């Protein structure tokens with residue numbers, strides 16, 4: 001089985017990155033995490049990547065670049081040089097420029113902690129809880145220029161319980177993320193997909 005080189009972009013804790021690294025190590029997900037890029041110097045995800053032995057781990061400082069495009073060009077350059085086929089966003093809290101999205105057209109994926117198209121944006125979990133939905137979940141999707149608006153690759157559902165807090169609901173969603181993200185990457189690589197408008201058709 002060919003292992004696909006991926007770049008993972010992070011800003012925070014990196015628990016999804018850890019799940020992907022673990023699945024790759026166990027042979028459950030045919031990816032080679034070749035590059036990890038963070039826009040935050042103190043992201044715990046950087047340590048997770050280093051500890052797992054990822055060969056190229058970078059903090060790319062937004063302050064070193066004059067604008068978003070210059071920053072994204074620097075990141076694209078790193079990813080290209082490492083010959084990565086996919087860009088995997090795992091808690092990456094920066095909006096990507098259209099330059100970047102078009103450069104890696106349909107090769108960027110993201111995981112969002114809500115059942116899209118509901119509850120886009122950074123407060124997806126608390127918005128869903130406040131709205132009173134009875135099921136919540138997570139979505140893996142292709143990245144388009146519209147934030148959280150790309151074609152949907154996969155979703156997982158969890159119940160919302162009476163006594164849920166933001167933390168308890170997010171935790172239940174994240175448990176599903178750790179399964180869904182590696183599984184979806186696996187399918188993307190092994191099975192592939194075609195697109196019919198917005199619909200992803202798995203082969």
Ligand code: GRF
Nearest residue numbers: 013014015016091111112113
């Ligand atoms: C996840 O909940 C993901 O859905 C969202 O950001 C969070 C990242 O968590 N995009 P982590 O850094 O992987 O722990």
